[in-house]
Amino acid sequence: MNLQGALLSRSSAFALTLAAIVAQSPASAQENPGASAPAAAQASAGAADEGGDIVVTGSRVGRKGYDAPTPVNVVGDERLKQLAIDNVADALNQIPSFRPINTPASTFFRISGNIGARTLDLRGLGATRTLTLVDGRRFVPSSDDGTIDINGVPSMMVQRTEVVTGGASAAYGANAVSGVVNLILDTKLNGIKGNASYGISQRGDATSLFLGLAGGTDFAGGRGHIIAGVEYAEEGGIGPCEERGWCKRYVNYVPNPGYNTTTRRSTNGLPATLVLDGTSFVYNENGIVVGARKPNGTGGTITLGQQVLNTGATSLPNALRGKQFDSAGNLVPYQFGNYLSGILQQGADPTQPYALGLSPLPLMVPTKHFSSMAHADYELTDAITASVEFMYSKVVGGPTARSAPLDANVAININNPYVSDATRASVLASDPAITHLIVNSSSWALGSLAKAKSTVNTYRGAFALKGDLFDTWDWDAYYTYGRVTSRVSDDNNRLAEWNSALDVVSAPAGLAGIAPGTPICRTTLTNPTNGCIPINLFGFGNISQAAIDRYIVPEWQTRKFEQHAAAVNLRGSPFSTWAGEVKMAVGAEWRRDTAVGDADANTLAGRFIAANGSALPFTKTSVVEGYVEVAVPLLKDSPIGRSLDVDGAVRQTHYNPFGNATTWKLGAVYTPVEDITFRVTRSRDIRAPSARESSPNATTIQLPLPDPFVGGTSSQFVVTGGNPGLNLEKGDTFTAGVVFRPSFLRNFNMSIDYYDIKVDGAIDSLTGTAIANACKQKNLLCNLIQFNPNGSINTVFSNFQNLSKLHAEGFELVSDFRIPALGGDLNFQVNGNYVLDLSTTDATGVVTQLDNWTGNAGSVTNIQGVPRWKLDGVVTYARPSWSMTFHGRYIPRALLDPTKIGPEQDGYDINDPNSISENHIAARFYLDITGTIKVNESFEMFGTINNVFDKDPPGQLRLIGNPLHFDPIGRFFKVGVRTRW
Template sequence: MPGPGHQHARFGGEEIHMAHDSLKHFFRVSSAAIALATVVHAAPAVAQQGDAAPAGDAASDAADRDIIVTGSRLGRTGYDAPTPVNVVGAERMNNLAISNVADALNQIPSFRAMSTPQMNSFRISGNIGARTLDLRGLGATRTLTLVDGRRFVASADNGTVDVNSIPSILVQRAEVVTGGASAAYGADAVAGVVNLILDSKLNGIKADMNSGISQRGDARTFYAGLAGGTDFAGGRGHVIAGIEYSREWGMGACEVRSWCAKYTNYVPNPGYNTTTKTSTNGLPATLVLDHVRFLYNENGILSGATKPNGTGGTTTLGQQVLNVGATSLPNALRNKQFDSNGNLVDYQIGSLLSGLFQQKEFDSTQPYLVGLSPTTLMVPTRHVSSMVHANYDLTDTIQLSGEFMYAHVVGGPAVSTPPLDGPATIDINNPYISAATRATILAADPAITKLLVNHSAVTSVGPSNVATTTIDTYRAAIGLKGEIGTGWNWDIYYTYGRVKSRIDDVNNRLKEWNNAIDAVRVTGANVGTSGLAIGSIVCRTTLTAPANGCIPINLFGPGGVSQAAAARYMVPEWQTRTYQQHVVALNLRGSPFSTWAGEVKVAIGGEYRRDTAVGYTDANTLAGNFISAQTTALPFTKTTVAEGYFEAGVPLLKDSALGKSLDVDGAIRFSHYEPFGDATTWKVGLVYTPVSELTFRVTRSRDVRAPTAQESSPNSTTIQLPLPDPFVGGNTNQFVVTGGNPNLHLERANTFTAGIVFRPSFIRGLNLSVDYYDIKVDGAIDSLTGPAITTACKNQNLLCNLIQFNPNGSVNTIFSNFQNLSQLHAEGLELVADYRFPAFGGDIDLQLNANYVIDLKTIGATGLVTQLDNWTGNNGSVTNIQGVPAYKIDGIMTYSIGDWAFTWHHRYVPKGILDPTKIAPGDAGYDINNPNSVNINYVSARYYLDFAAKVKIADTRMGGAFEVYGNINNVFDKGQPAQLRLIGNALHFDSIGRAFKIGIRATF
């Protein structure tokens, strides 16, 4: 059956089904190659840096000299750049049957796939199904994404670019600088830069179409792209154009994969005493268990009750725990649920009941068990992206260019949680409670006035917050470039970008729902002049406002929420955004003079940029009518930047006794950000080649990041809450300010890289680089809770500037909005290698990318260190997984012979930590009585093998060539590691399992 969103398909469905039949035949023919893969997969491999030809290939070397590598405004090749540069080309995508350049980049170990269709659920700060790029695990907001060296308009409040908006069929290669590059490109290049280079010299026509499906019949995909280029005006002009359509049908909820359907989750040990910090049952404080269900169901489970305590307050019985608690329920009321008539019946509690969790396998006699939320494992997406680019030689030395890009991207629907009342407070006289039940309860304790009921309206109203995002991107550019004399060139350009996005979220609950569950029966005593019928059931609020339209809800038994009530209280919400960007830039490059070692190269230029964002939302959200609003308005925000830069490359040695070459590269940029202040960024780099086979490189840079629209928005909210006040004791009413902060400053970072490049003459075709990186970010933008701020001020004399006090010394206001509070640190080693050699009558290409993380951490304003390295588990929110493995290895081996090519793609993630805050048996300092103790605290390693094949078929009649290709992803059908909780960790592990794709390419 089609996946979610199938009913919205306009085309592509037939191609999917035809391709499904073709897959069986194609991969039956390839079975011998798969067997070969199982033999060679353990062999060591080094990988090619992108798709460069082997060293020593004269034609390739000549072509490389024409490349201006990202991270510098001066012309260099990737291995010769002072800053590490990894080039990922179209050939990698073709060999692996990858249609989206972001998917190819996210395979590289230096990236963290933070935002992909497998990672995205409903995130207001981004877009559903978006593909953004995150280098070094420092966050996508600290990775600058460029197209042909120019900035691209933001797609979300957090300033990130959705790569779905860029037609991958026109991307020739992606250049990745894995180090700071703010001196070359300005703010946000703290972790690095990804520069997508378009094939602006395309001549002829190329087309690509493919279809894919998982072994289990879901995760269907379809892609079609067409691009072409030709000269005009007698060769003085050249135009290219391209368009692509891509659709991913996604995957369903957790139950569609066995590794997720076993419902692994954390459960607090019910035998652990948190007061005495001792275990009474021989188990640690936290348990990682399978078959964990929430203590909710459609019938409604009695989880507690309240009664007056005689002093004006209430005493809670049960406290959401049926069998234990400071004040337990009477025995007659324990382990009970309601039936559809409001009668109490037995409920079979699972083992290790603790709070809202129980270990309980599915029971057909009690079908309304609530496990995980129905969040989709992979959200559906579809997009159309297109571009046209033209250039024309106005004179022999001046060229005019222009381009226009349009993309329409739809993500979702993404499904969030069902409505959970945990617990709902129900009056003992609620008319939906049977007389027999009321009598039983009062017989157990006559003082009980209210019941606490854990209820899930899954079958009645379905999941809440089913969201879809729509993004329309428009981008236009016009530019001039030319030459001045010999060896000097210049360019000037203007770009305009505009993104209009919308989030539609259906089935969000209004606060009025809470009035609806407080039902009463109309009696003669309260009917008054309202005209209400005696004996009818209404909301309590209707007694005093008969025309309020409130529809009472029965929380007892399945189907108790009527369609009318669901329609009234589960309503849609929406938000819109408009992002605009204007950029004007001028660059001049050339060689003013030469030294004894060669030409001195310089680049100088300036840029002006204006970014704005504004957004609106629905009336219910603005009025605060939702129990938990998922959308927000965004007041108008504007950032303007005026900056100028200078860069120089000076050769100091050439073929001397001290070495073959020595080059020094330096750059400085001054920027004025309104309203965030001034910044001077710089870099100094050195490349030393003592002998032709060996090169050393080192760079030091100062980088910055500007606050995003989300962070700098004046959209702050002030609410008054009773919170602990450590200055006067007890709780006091305090104003807490949350949200954006227009008074933020720039984040500042110091980056150091050092590496070695090895190209031995005795192994012709081998290129290998190893680089060390160390990135420290100060003033990282973060927010803290009110209690954390007051505690830090009282105990550590920190953050007191975020508090306003009353005259008596008590807390008046806490500024809990975004502040420049934290520090980040990323340190590690990166290996890039490629090797090509003849073998078995053909050629073998080996490519290797690896990243070893020495340290990745955040240091909060209170000194709290969160270690993110060697962490591959999920310790909490599904949308807040941040850790990275200690290392990742990505290797490719391609064997080409004649018109055939076979590719084996190897991915390895080592054993990691499940939760860095926990200690398990075997760990240093483990103690069963430690509140941080846990029974399991590791995540198993995973090795994945993908196999792809392609064959070229010449078509002499049309003068072109065809290429048929296909692949098997996850050949061994490895699921996610068994220890992962909730819906796993798609940052590093495959969620789909074995999947197939078949396609055809054509060139004319």
């Protein structure tokens, strides 16, 4: 669709929704115009403060006193002070347009290269599509996905953050698909400032310590200025699930055992899926018998189920039904819970520790970070200024962990010497054909696996020049170099040899060096020197220390990311129209990013049951690009409007190896009367593949898979992993909004903007089976399959491809209001976001809705959704010597699982396989209160209480909750001091 068509097609829907929002929106405000005001107010304030043009994020041209066509939300350091927040990422992640996908509270379930990272995700389209800048310049990535860890920038030195909530690739290049976050440093700091705080939860954990010091001064008679700052932060984290009452309820899905999946009928009046508390997995340290096996498959493998274990309506012998082993290898009763279905149940045997599969995972990982920077600028001449800058940070995340070792469906030979003679005789007496017992076991005595810790060091240096050229032109040029080195150390991971060590036999006579009857691995019979140490799964602590030392070993992963970037920009006014000066900016940029990583020998050789790390082959991406942007005023104090400005930009980009791209934007700002401004922008944006996606680190394995082209199963080669042949993702963004600054209501500002972001060719991967079915049934993705001459599948490419589509659509509200009251100021500010649609469409046409979804899939790795709408409000009453701030945020009622239908939804039917007993997550309102006392002009004290009402996450959330939207800590206290002189 062309620009004119897009504008016309959106206008009616936008006008109706805008009217509804305005009718319902409360007046709102803030204390400081620099804290969170609309872009218009910020541009005006900034220009006034600096006495000249400013460059608003999202544009390269200088502006003075009028709005940017793309929505810009400015979050100043005043918000951090008002709410006693130490990290700028934490402040930004409170804004409803962000989804806090990577924080210490949301990374506990992952082993990654940067466990303690804080990244930013605008619009829920993923952190890889949000471009993070520092003073308008790129920052070196700290992960395989190319994301930026905000911990690498000292929050003490950030003066404000400008957030562009729309595409900005024409201004800044790739990855600005959902928006840009520009951290603007206080490079003009004069004097010294310090900050110290300590916090702790009501339950004595989640401690936080922050220490920061920064200062700046002139030198060389005022021709130069230098600043420096350091900060240290330490967060204690939260222990395992059992540390919180809401978590140890163990809420989870349990398939209804009374639902017949063949007839699709419920036999007990309950839906297909039950949401129950007190759930557990059918595992035990002693080993639970869940089936038996006969020779040559006779009688099949009897598996765990309601009939097998409770009713006995199968061929499983009575001697095995509902039994577990004790530490001596004897069969004893296992107490099953209610609604036993598969390996899930409500309740558990008293000997079963916790909800196996969870503990001892931390609910919030401990983190530490140190960051520092120094910046100096010097006037070389009256027209040219040089600057140098250096940053260093160290971030330590963890330890985090995974559950104790769980072994499902282990085939224990009936002649295993750890099985008692009495048990063996009983089993064979009931059915002499049984050769193996199928057992579920948990080795709880070994503690958690994957006790991982990451250390990330970031170095960044910059050199820049800027100056004036003629009367109406200025220029700048810079070079930056960044390097990140990281290491993940994992103390405990199981080698695949563990599985061989579970198959234990008694040593026969004549085996050199081994007494007859000694328990040995079956593999030792044919290879007596293989060093295999047998494992006794039965009973707490019966696995020998020698076996633990052999099979549970450390692993590690390292990474090195480097970035070189250089740019030159020229801004000025080539001529004027009847309405004012035409603004123009031209520039060119060059950038090279490299990534490489190594791993331990066991990981490289594939010797782990499930490796947590990986190697990263060397990848290099280089880009050369140039841009031009022009802002043309068309109206000024006209009978048809106070002003009309049109802004256009185009950028030509050449990526090696991803090809060429042209990005562009076209926008307009129209002020019909002084009190109201309209703005609209249309843009084309791109995202470049990350190191993980474009890595040549592809793996080919041969698997027996369904082959729809010949029927049955065929042996197929499946390629997974990276793909150097990827293309750039392409995004199309449309925004339209209105800014209110009524003359009859002083100090009131409000902006409401509509956004519509579509991404084509989004990088994704599908399973080999999904690709084969799509080709056969829909004639899709056939290019990802290589066939044999007989028409069967030879190879399927299941690695990263440009396969999917993404869509984000909604409205954003930003508002502030200040009223003099009772000898002070009463300040309001409100940020809101309403999501019309957030969805993904894969290459087979399957649409996944992510909006109106605050539930979780049982683990944080699958949490992706956002609420339908979200509000964040701050109210501050400030007097010269003290202030009080009240911060509230609201998450409305939303879905637990968008793929299911609950009792309160249309179409609910207990016979529907997608029916569920509960499918809503309750709403939550959180209130934080902060008080500040100014002792004198140089010293102030503050205290804060977060989550004043000690609200737990909603009870419908599964297992570990959803820390992306709900607070896992509970009531939290913090005290601190600030000083400046």
